[in-house]
Amino acid sequence: MLKGSFELIGDKSISHRAIMFSSISQGKNKISNFLMGQDCLSTVNCFRKMGVNIEINNNEVYVTGKGLRGLKTNDNIDNLLLDVGNSGTTIRLMMGILAGQNFKTTIIGDESIGRRPMKRVTDPLRQMGAIITGKDDANLTPITIEGGKLTHIDYHMPVSSAQVKSALILASLYGDDTSFIHEKVKSRNHTEIMLKSFGADIQVNNLDIKINPVEELFNRDIYVPGDISSAAFIIVGALICEGSEVLIKNVGLNETRVGIIEVIKKMNGKIEIVDERKICGEKVGDILVSYSPNLIGTTIDKDLIPKLIDEIPIIAILATRAEGNTIIKDAAELKVKESNRIKSVVDNLKLLGANVEELEDGMIIKGKSSLSGGTIKTFNDHRIAMSFSIANLISNQSIILDNDKCIDISFPGYFNLLKKLSK
Known part of the structure; x- marks a missing residue:
């Protein structure tokens, strides 16, 4: 069983954005409770290469901003190489800034990044005037961006993606006039909340977002709440x-991220929110x-998926x-995540003896299932690895x-925390 209380590490999505903005x-700027994961450190390294002074002291980060137009390359480099590692958030949001x-x-x-689709970002950025080239017509890395003067855009999102939306919001800061972005389904809105606190002119009306350059x-100080996805x-x-009972402190409860809590309540799970409050918006x-x-x-289904897309493996x-x-x-x-998470989850669950059926856009899990042992293929996907470490319990x-x-x-x-809670 798991027993105890703890304060969670910082939210990954918010940590990325805190460094970028x-x-x-x-x-x-001072960033507290920053997530020192490899993905977020990839963002740190990319901005350091563009001349930003970033100092790390335990889980506090101090960033001396260069301004909207102050990023730069070394004078001897005419094409700066930036390595995002495994981070989809880094590459997609950063493209909006680089444009x-x-x-x-x-x-x-x-x-993994080399397999993930990028035209969902590069195509609208091209519409705004950025010159972008790359593998498979800039759908796959390596991708080269020649930034410059951008025009405004009025864009209807074909997919629900906070990363795409955020990239276009960031590019719109550099536009020549007001831009509009229209979502089909509301995706996580950390970008809108945080950028407004930095002084950006953003107005949100349900699924419509208006951005003025x-x-x-x-500058401002930021506290990063605990990551609900973790x-x-x-x-x-x-x-x-x-026999388990756990209290997790200071968890981010953004309305666009709490789908897993809604699902657990629907499934008759015992979960309660205590001491709800607001920090940094x-x-x-x-x-x-x-x-x-x-x-x-x-x-x-579609109404909840954008609010828990990263949590589906553990929900399974x-x-x-x-x-x-x-x-x-x-x-x-x-x-199109770090792995094909539908296939990764289904194949591994079947290996353990679960009764599960793969769908074109999801899966059906037939419970209750008794799980046996075996060696899991993680496909180097952190969420697959953590999900099946919990199955091991x-x-x-x-x-x-x-x-x-x-x-x-x-x-x-993660494993040190799991060991500490295990009784």
Whole structure:
């Protein structure tokens, strides 16, 4: 069982944005509870290469911003090479900033990034005037961006993606006039909240976003709340392990991110929000969760998917302990994450003896399933690795991960925390 209380590491999405927006602001910024995962450090390294002074002291980061138009390359470099590692957030959001700069950059990443589609960002940025070239017509890395003077855009999002939306919002700061972005379904809105606090002129009306270009952004201090996507693994562990009760402190409860809490309540899970409050514009609270022996299956579809897309692998583990069917659909976006998460989850669950069916855009998990042991293929995907480490808590035999190092991408210290909570 899992017992205890702890304060969670910083939110990955917010940590990325804190570095980026601080880097293009004027003045010194302090970021507290920053996530020191490999993905976020890739963002730090990229902006250091563009002349930004970033100092790290434990989990506090000090960024001396260069201003909206102050990023630069070494005088001897006419095409700056930036390596984003495994980070989709870094590459997609950073392209929006690079499109407004007056120098050329080429972006590369690891093997996983090399498979992830980028035309969803590069095409609208080209419409705004950026010159972008790359593999498969700039759909795949390496991608080269020649930034410069951008025009405004009125863009209807074909897919629900906070990364694409954020890239276009950032590019719009450099536009010649007011830009409009229209979403089909509301995606996570950390960019809108944080950029406004830096002085950006952004107005949000339901699914419509209006961005006026600005001359500068201004420095501010940021506290990064705990990452609910990381909390999800401990939450599910407590729900499915008999005798468990865990209190997770200072977790971000942004309305666009709490889909997993909604699902757990629908599944009859024992979860409660304590001491809800706001810090730096973001809703924060403590999550109390305990063992829930009477879980029931549910349906998760398009209305909830954008609010829990990263949590679906661990929800699939939870569903194996629920009575009846859990249906996950409208989740084709899972195919273009760090791995094809639909196939990764389904194949690994079948290996462990779960009754699961793969769908074109999701899966059906038929509970309750007794899980046996085996060696899991993580596909170097941190969320797959953590999900099946939680499955190991309830399996009849040991579950072995073929790579547990990938967890450091988003949750350094994860196994130490799990060991501390295990009783």
